[in-house]
Amino acid sequence: MATTQSLSTGTLTETLKILHDPTRLLLLKLLTEKEYCVCELVEMFDISQPAVSQHLRKYRQAGLVIEEKRGQWRYYQFDPSCPQSALVKSVLAQLDAQDEQLVQLRHKAEAITCS
Amino acid sequence: MATTQSLSTGTLTETLKILHDPTRLLLLKLLTEKEYCVCELVEMFDISQPAVSQHLRKYRQAGLVIEEKRGQWRYYQFDPSCPQSALVKSVLAQLDAQDEQLVQLRHKAEAITCS
DNA sequence: GCTTTATATAACAATTTGCTTATATACTGA
């Protein structure tokens, strides 16, 4: 259950600005479920590797994700302790669990292993 | 208490796209509290009348607000029965009730009467 | 050290956004 927090208009709208892109919203939804390696995400989404990298950078700069370097790879996951956590969770909770795009992405993820 | 609903990625991101603008977010926050006449909003925000009108149009087109014509004036308020209602409420609930911009707007509102 | 693989950054084009000013529409009251 997401607790209510107090965000300024600035922080709130900055966070919404990041979430409003469909690709990025789905990306973050996945990152709340488990950690993903960048190369897995690149295979799952129909955009170039730099595009994925740039989306992740936005999340990194906003402090919404945790990045972990392991060997050649970088793993990302949602940071549940970030100040915007309650907002992000309540927004993502509105997403239909059976949303076609989301289901398709999860399906793709199953067939992919990084390394 | 906002109930959880199921929105598609499309509807969800379209709604977030509307909410991510600071002016528009504050505008909608006010419209959830009580109805406002356009001319009141124009006096309260430091933007031109067409700018306010255009923000309201976005909300109207997204089905988030109710418009009521009374005489020469048009009154707007948030439509709590819209499909995105739970999302909107949970987003606005994250806004600090003492947010400086919000407090200032409410203060301005007190000094304004339309007609 | 060189090559391969993973990832980030830079530079750029197309599109979208949020304002502005100018103008149209519509209601009100003398």
Next chain:
DNA sequence: TCAGTATATAAGCAAATTGTTATATAAAGC
């Protein structure tokens, strides 16, 4: 009917966004 007030729409512009391709960086393994 005309003038004033309220609101919407149109046109135009600067800034921001999201993708692309090209390139830089860094780790891994031969």
